[in-house]
Amino acid sequence: MKRLLHFIAASLASLSLSATAADKPATKATAEASATQRFRNIDVAEWEKLRKDASVVVLDVRTAEEFADGHMPGAINLDIRGGKFAETLAGLDKSKTYLVHCAVGGRSAKACGQMDGMKFDKVLNLSGGITAWEAAGHKAVKGR
Numbered sequence: 001m002k003r004l005l006h007f008i009a010a011s012l013a014s015l016s017l018s019a020t021a022a023d024k025p026a027t028k029a030t031a032e033a034s035a036t037q038r039f040r041n042i043d044v045a046e047w048e049k050l051r052k053d054a055s056v057v058v059l060d061v062r063t064a065e066e067f068a069d070g071h072m073p074g075a076i077n078l079d080i081r082g083g084k085f086a087e088t089l090a091g092l093d094k095s096k097t098y099l100v101h102c103a104v105g106g107r108s109a110k111a112c113g114q115m116d117g118m119k120f121d122k123v124l125n126l127s128g129g130i131t132a133w134e135a136a137g138h139k140a141v142k143g144r
Helices: 002-023 028-034 044-051 064-069 085-090 106-117 129-135
Strands: 040-042 057-060 097-101 122-126
Touching: 040 044, 044 097, 044 122, 044 129, 085 106, 097 106, 097 129, 106 122, 122 129
Parallel strands: 040 122, 057 097, 097 122
Antiparallel strands: none
């Protein structure tokens, strides 16, 4: 009888572990795929179509020095590495469309992720950053 009770207890524990494991994603990739990402990456051609809309805001998240060396006409500089980046984002109109870029796309993807977490309606990241934009034949303006 003691063996039977031990067997039943072990079986129930095993079933409990199986149910718990089934409730969790099987792999890291599955977990990442299930996360909802609201921003998306776009290429230079789509960027330029959207940038023509006067209601769209272009955010350049590079440093002030990088911005002064050359930036897209009409862009607003908001350094992601600056001390008040999140605070400044919090004050922006979340209902607008934001086109976000940096030099090659890494910092802007992080910025888009932060904006996504803050529930901005539409945030788009330029794949390849201003480097790709200039390589496509577009000219940056200098100064602030």
